[in-house]
Amino acid sequence: MSTLDQADVDVMKATKTCVAATRFQYDYLNDDITDDGKIDYSLTNKVPQALRQAIAEGKKILVLINPPYAAATNRGNTANVGNAEYKSGVAKTKLAATAMIDYGKASNELFTQFLARIAQEIPKATIATFSTLKYVTAPNFEKFRQNWKAEYLGGFVVHNKAFDGLTGKFPIGFLIWKTDQKAVNKIFTTEIVTEVIDKDAKAIGEKSFFNIPKNQFLSEWITRPKPNNVEAIPLKNAVSPATVTKDLRGKKWADGAIGGIDCAGNDLQHAEQHTVIFSSGYGSAGGFLITDKILWQVAIIFAVRRLIIPTWLNDCDQYLQPTEPLSDKFKNDCLIWMLFNRQNRSASANDLEWDNRKWSIVGLF
DNA sequence: GGCGCATACGTGAGAAACTC
DNA sequence: GAGTTTCTCACGTATGCGCC
Incomplete structure (x- = not known):
């Protein structure tokens, strides 16, 4: 179990949260990435030895993440319209700058940066992740979808207001993917079907999201x-x-x-x-x-x-x-x-x- | 240099719905 | 019935960054 801020790790330890887990601070988008976009654990030596070994041995690994979402143009949430600050530098993480040449504009979005690193580091991982749906539907993510090889296993979408402190109205997906980055032909699915959960956590039906070539848009x-x-x-x-x-x-x-x-x-x-x-x-x-x-x-x-x-x-x-x-x-x-x-x-x-x-x-x- | 996509998704007023 | 919360509607900015 890793998180960006050491303070979070300290709180987990102090409150005896997830005691059985190995908890460590890690900057997934900047740590252990070489200048040519490869993973080298010796750069920081933060990743636990047992995890490195499991990855090296190709063991079955489930990655469960709630990554930050931020595109290069988000305004700060607390700022007023017109005077807001923009999140510059999102595409300047070490990973985006060195390892995402094949992913197009997906390097502008933090959560797809996480997916890109996992694809390189644990190419056969099963990934369960919270995020917005744009990596499934949006034209800017077409190149990402062509290069991120994943089979959809299931998931749900929920109103963003079910999360604390968010504004706006949009769906957040919890989607599970069986990835196989080394596969020759397997490509991103064309349609995914999700359960729909409203902001009161009530199931209200199903919805499909489509991956359609942008020349049909x-x-x-x-x-x-x-x-x-x-x-x-x-x-x-x-x-x-x-x-x-x-x-x-x-x-x-x-x-x-x-x-x-x-x-x-x-x-x-x-x-x-x-x-x-x-x-x-x-x-x-x-x-x-x-x-x-x-x-x-x-x-x-x-x-x-x-x-x-x-x-x-x-x-x-x-x-x-x-x-x-x-x-x-x-x-x-x-x-x-x-x-x-x-x-x-x-x-x-x-x-x-x-x-x-x-x-x-x-x-x- | 120009273009196109995208924004853990902007605001305020008034109406409608809910709570006590 | 009064007070509170949620919803609906009609208005809104401008910029980071990849690609051509």
């Missing part, structure tokens, strides 16, 4: 127009210019553009808050410009992203591209619905001030 349905050299005013609301000072987007127009859209993310979590039409570029990440050629597709994307009610359980479900021809009636319905939706923030205005200049925008919707 709605976010890749249209070719996003390339910006041209015409300057545009970046917006954050109908007539409010963006105020960010770093990584400002939406400063260029595109050939044939009639507006912009904030369309960040491909899941329900983002769709609710990041589906907005503007009369210029969107000043943050996740936007693109709307041209007359793609308007019909934008209307469909807009409608489906806003029509499905977000819940705690469908939080990380992904939107998919249509697989059958769409009727003109459906296309027109989506367009009308978009035009009258409150998230259509297109507008006409003169004398907007940004970058020490005056700007005009024209609402074409």
Whole structure:
């Protein structure tokens, strides 16, 4: 039994918790990792000899973990929106920096860093882990899923509010995997079925989570127009210019553009808050410009992203591209619905001030 | 350098539901 | 019936980091 903070080990010993276990402090993402991403126990000599021997002998090992979850962009939980601190450096652990070349953007997330180390250190381990579901569903984790060889044995998801001190509403999974990192062909499963437990710990049914290639995702349905050299005013609301000072987007127009859209993310979590039409570029990440050629597709994307009610359980479900021809009636319905939706923030205005200049925008919707 | 994904998942007001 | 808690709705930021 290991934990990052020595204080936790001290408390366990003082309170006689898990007396039979060997309890030790260990930094799983930084300790005993060589500069080329290999495991070398002699670097710290913290891992108990018996465990090293069991690993070396290839004994059956069950890894039970509740790793920290943190992606590179989480705000600190106690900070206010807008003044929050961001968790920089998440991808700078020794493990992420040296041993996760094959895992793509999963190196941005702490809990997948743990899984990556286990895959190298104990390649045939059975792993039972708490975590969010994005490593099963999200596009950023496609490369992780291609390289992490695991068979799903079972598990449940529970409302995050069942854990103390968390905000938001999303599922946390406890999933059990039989890994075999040395297998030649075995790849990540395409569907997992979980039991669903609500925040009062009541079983309320089942839910499937799907691993689908991201080229089938709605976010890749249209070719996003390339910006041209015409300057545009970046917006954050109908007539409010963006105020960010770093990584400002939406400063260029595109050939044939009639507006912009904030369309960040491909899941329900983002769709609710990041589906907005503007009369210029969107000043943050996740936007693109709307041209007359793609308007019909934008209307469909807009409608489906806003029509499905977000819940705690469908939080990380992904939107998919249509697989059958769409009727003109459906296309027109989506367009009308978009035009009258409150998230259509297109507008006409003169004398907007940004970058020490005056700007005009024209609402074409 | 630009783009795209992602956030142990933002806030406040008012309504509705619950408790005593 | 009054006080308290939970739910619903309508608004919201901007940045770290991998990849092209």
